Amino acid sequence: xxxxxxxxxxxxxxxxxxxxxxxxxxxxxxxxxxxxxxxxxxxxxxxxxxxxxxxxxxxxxxxxxxxxxxxxxxxxxxxxxxxxxxxxxxxxxxxxxxxxxxxxxxxxxxxxxxxxxxxxxxxxxxxxxxxxxxxxxxxxxxxxxxxxxxxxxxxxxxxxxx
Amino acid sequence: xxxxxxxxxxxxxxxxxxxxxxxxxxxxxxxxxxxxxxxxxxxxxxxxxxxxxxxxxxxxxxxxxxxxxxxxxxxxxxxxxxxxxxxxxxxxxxxxxxxxxxxxxxxxxxxxxxxxxxxxxxxxxxxxxxxxxxxxxxxxxxxxxxxxxxxxxxxxxxxxxxxxxxxxxxxxxxxxxxxxxxxxxxxxxxxxxxxxxxxxxxxxxx
Ligand SMILES: [Cu+2]
Numbered sequence: 001x002x003x004x005x006x007x008x009x010x011x012x013x014x015x016x017x018x019x020x021x022x023x024x025x026x027x028x029x030x031x032x033x034x035x036x037x038x039x040x041x042x043x044x045x046x047x048x049x050x051x052x053x054x055x056x057x058x059x060x061x062x063x064x065x066x067x068x069x070x071x072x073x074x075x076x077x078x079x080x081x082x083x084x085x086x087x088x089x090x091x092x093x094x095x096x097x098x099x100x101x102x103x104x105x106x107x108x109x110x111x112x113x114x115x116x117x118x119x120x121x122x123x124x125x126x127x128x129x130x131x132x133x134x135x136x137x138x139x140x141x142x143x144x145x146x147x148x149x150x151x152x153x154x155x156x157x158x159x160x161x162x
Numbered sequence: 163x164x165x166x167x168x169x170x171x172x173x174x175x176x177x178x179x180x181x182x183x184x185x186x187x188x189x190x191x192x193x194x195x196x197x198x199x200x201x202x203x204x205x206x207x208x209x210x211x212x213x214x215x216x217x218x219x220x221x222x223x224x225x226x227x228x229x230x231x232x233x234x235x236x237x238x239x240x241x242x243x244x245x246x247x248x249x250x251x252x253x254x255x256x257x258x259x260x261x262x263x264x265x266x267x268x269x270x271x272x273x274x275x276x277x278x279x280x281x282x283x284x285x286x287x288x289x290x291x292x293x294x295x296x297x298x299x300x301x302x303x304x305x306x307x308x309x310x311x312x313x314x315x316x317x318x319x320x321x322x323x324x325x326x327x328x329x330x331x332x333x334x335x336x337x338x339x340x341x342x343x344x345x346x347x348x349x350x351x352x353x354x355x356x357x358x359x360x361x362x363x364x365x366x367x368x
């Protein structure tokens with residue numbers, strides 16, 4: 001890679017219609033939602049996590065408070081943390097706040113949209129449709145790309161053997 | 163005024179004693195805070211006998227495992243992230259270790275026996291690797307094996323009616339042929355390090 005961050009940023013400004021930026025360009029009012037994805041589920045499992053980046057370009061805080069998924073009975077907004085080798089997961093009853101001018105990353109091991117009561121397994125390569133509900137921006141339609149079961153925190157397969 | 167001097171001495175002694183006591187307390191709490199809470203290599207008290215129900219509905223006694231190393235993990239199938247990634251990863255580790263791991267069993271002990279039936283556990287574990295075997299039991303049996311392995315789990319209610327999730331330990335325990343704890347594989351541990359530890363376990367070097 002010969003581009004540094006700044007030239008990439010410049011490219012983004014100069015080429016606003018570049019495909020790489022078009023695909024994660026879900027806009028909802030002041031919010032920009034980047035590349036939602038989830039993971040393929042093992043047989044028998046009826047839960048999964050939804051991941052993405054949410055940027056708030058406005059001047060007021062917003063909050064992700066809920067949503068839906070075509071193949072899930074229910075959706076909740078969760079936080080996960082690891083401490084002393086113990087995984088703890090909690091629902092965020094007040095939602096996940098997206099500060100003005102800031103962005104929040106939903107990723108494995110951290111904040112996630114929790115899909116519950118899945119009617120069918122999620123298979124790698126599929127796209128599943130859902131919505132996100134924000135306190136200010138309202139209901140937003142999103143498509144999740146189903147990545148591999150072992151996909152890492154960045155949504156790409158985790159390398160092994162190196 | 164010898165008595166006043168003696169009083170002063172006694173008072174200074176008390177001050178010195180209090181200071182030493184405070185220093186000792188601080189040091190003790192520091193040591194406690196810095197000490198790892200996870201079991202470490204050579205800790206004899208991790209592990210122990212258990213009796214549970216396998217994914218095939220049969221009973222499994224740890225006594226029948228004697229003579230062969232095994233791995234053990236505490237999880238549940240309603241886990242969105244850590245359990246599936248850990249099982250996916252350990253399957254890759256076994257694959258990379260190769261023929262030496264052909265007979266190594268990884269026991270997936272559910273901490274959610276109310277929802278994780280043997281059938282569900284079999285479907286779940288087999289979608290990663292046939293060497294991963296689901297184990298369940300009564301609440302008391304699960305509590306006993308978790309206590310023996312010093313594992314932590316707790317039921318946490320969520321808003322959806324009587325729904326709940328589980329907090330739980332994420333380490334994979336590697337046990338030797340005599341059922342003794344050798345080492346653990348951490349959830350975030352590098353793949354190569356896990357492969358190395360499993361190789362050493364199977365080579366009998368621990
Ligand atoms: Cu969750």
